[in-house]
Amino acid sequence: MNTNSRFAEATLEIMEAVLEVENIDDALAGGLEVASRLLQAEAGAIWFLNNKTNRLCPVYNIGEVDVSTITIENGVGIEGKVTQSGKTIALEDASSDQRYGGSVFDEVGLSTAAIVCVPLDNMEKIVGCIELINKKDGTAFTKDEIKLLERMASLVAMTMQEKGFDIEEEEHREVLASLVDITKEFQSGDEIVQVLRGINLDIYKNEFLVVLGESGCGKTTLMNIIGGMDSLSSGTLMVDGRDFSKPSDSELTMYRRNFIGYIFQSYNLMPNLTALENVQFIAELVDKPMDSEEAIDKVKLSDRAQNFPSQMSGGQQQRVSIARAIVKNPRLILADEPTAALDYTTSIEVLEVIEDIVKNQGTTVMMVTHNPEIARMADRVIKLRSGKVSSIKRNLNPLAARELVW
Numbered sequence: 001m002n003t004n005s006r007f008a009e010a011t012l013e014i015m016e017a018v019l020e021v022e023n024i025d026d027a028l029a030g031g032l033e034v035a036s037r038l039l040q041a042e043a044g045a046i047w048f049l050n051n052k053t054n055r056l057c058p059v060y061n062i063g064e065v066d067v068s069t070i071t072i073e074n075g076v077g078i079e080g081k082v083t084q085s086g087k088t089i090a091l092e093d094a095s096s097d098q099r100y101g102g103s104v105f106d107e108v109g110l111s112t113a114a115i116v117c118v119p120l121d122n123m124e125k126i127v128g129c130i131e132l133i134n135k136k137d138g139t140a141f142t143k144d145e146i147k148l149l150e151r152m153a154s155l156v157a158m159t160m161q162e163k164g165f166d167i168e169e170e171e172h173r174e175v176l177a178s179l180v181d182i183t184k185e186f187q188s189g190d191e192i193v194q195v196l197r198g199i200n201l202d203i204y205k206n207e208f209l210v211v212l213g214e215s216g217c218g219k220t221t222l223m224n225i226i227g228g229m230d231s232l233s234s235g236t237l238m239v240d241g242r243d244f245s246k247p248s249d250s251e252l253t254m255y256r257r258n259f260i261g262y263i264f265q266s267y268n269l270m271p272n273l274t275a276l277e278n279v280q281f282i283a284e285l286v287d288k289p290m291d292s293e294e295a296i297d298k299v300k301l302s303d304r305a306q307n308f309p310s311q312m313s314g315g316q317q318q319r320v321s322i323a324r325a326i327v328k329n330p331r332l333i334l335a336d337e338p339t340a341a342l343d344y345t346t347s348i349e350v351l352e353v354i355e356d357i358v359k360n361q362g363t364t365v366m367m368v369t370h371n372p373e374i375a376r377m378a379d380r381v382i383k384l385r386s387g388k389v390s391s392i393k394r395n396l397n398p399l400a401a402r403e404l405v406w
């Protein structure tokens with residue numbers, strides 16, 4: 001295929017990704033995904049200029065590194081320079097270019113060689129930029145590729161204007177847990193299986209984080225490591241300012257009891273205890289429990305408090321298991337496919353309870369699901385692929401549980 005028709009097709013694919021979606025978040029994410037695939041980029045991000053703070057913040061990024069904590073002053077770094085000047089910058093060798101001046105991507109562990117960064121210009125003003133970093137084959141971005149990205153950027157900017165995209169004032173986000181280069185390998189017979197291959201991720205206080213990824217990509221392993229149910233092979237896990245990478249037995253017990261609340265696909269309730277007793281039983285083990293009846297009330301099961309698990313539906317049993325997690329007053333709730341065994345209606349009931357915990361309890365929730373529709377509730381969506389973070393997306397307008405349809 002000649003270059004022209006290849007680029008015509010690529011443009012069409014980008015147009016479909018950007019224009020044929022209802023919501024702007026999906027347009028941004030889809031556009032960047034297509035562009036990074038077509039240009040074979042190692043990483044990339046869409047940065048949006050917040051006019052109130054005059055800083056750029058990433059709304060979507062692709063690649064192994066989490067840049068969502070980072071903001072850049074307009075005019076500083078290559079992203080800022082592009083946004084200020086409205087002109088594309090392409091670097092073949094970032095390390096020797098003055099304009100680059102060390103980048104956020106290097107700070108988070110990606111060594112930057114080639115960059116192309118183009119402005120998002122919606123005719124009225126520059127609203128941000130799109131950046132791709134490093135070609136997978138190590139070569140520089142070509143003129144045609146840069147032109148393609150510029151075309152995409154103008155489509156994105158136009159879509160943003162049409163659909164009324166505006167970013168809210170960035171709140172100061174405090175980090176609750178921090179994962180640095182976490183790996184996990186299992187011995188399987190004579191072989192060593194590398195399941196997590198360097199996870200870097202910050203989890204913020206009071207955020208609702210959803211983890212997506214195909215079966216077997218390492219989601220449960222990651223949750224187990226964060227939850228202290230499995231040990232990591234290398235890397236660092238910090239939670240609430242404390243290092244839990246290599247905890248002693250007593251630290252581990254304390255951590256699992258008081259820091260973390262767990263919700264699994266299976267409810268794991270004691271069959272011979274009532275709903276309330278299942279919750280009380282946990283409350284007695286922890287340092288600062290919530291009142292058990294209050295926990296039952298929060299999951300809207302007060303009228304079922306005296307029922308045994310066998311007298312309740314799957315959705316109700318899952319809500320008991322949520323009450324059991326929140327009664328601990330944990331810093332972080334880990335939920336691994338909590339609705340996988342439930343039908344649509346009961347799933348929504350369970351998700352409404354989880355939503356309420358994040359909004360009204362101030363608890364941080366990290367939830368694994370394989371249902372992309374559920375991810376639309378999240379503040380941020382992390383995608384895992386083969387044991388690495390492949391993208392992080394900030395939802396600009398998270399949906400309420402009851403708005404989800406599948």
Ligand SMILES: Nc1ncnc2c1ncn2[C@@H]1O[C@H](COP(=O)(O)OP(=O)(O)O)[C@@H](O)[C@H]1O
Nearest residue numbers: 186188193195214215216217218219220221222
């Ligand atoms: N204890 C273990 N020993 C060996 N391999 C394991 C072990 N636990 C998980 N794995 C492997 O790690 C990979 C990721 O598993 P998992 O984290 O459960 O994936 P997911 O939750 O994304 O479906 C799978 O290939 C699985 O077979």
Ligand SMILES: [Mg+2]
Nearest residue numbers: 219220221336
């Ligand atoms: Mg799993």
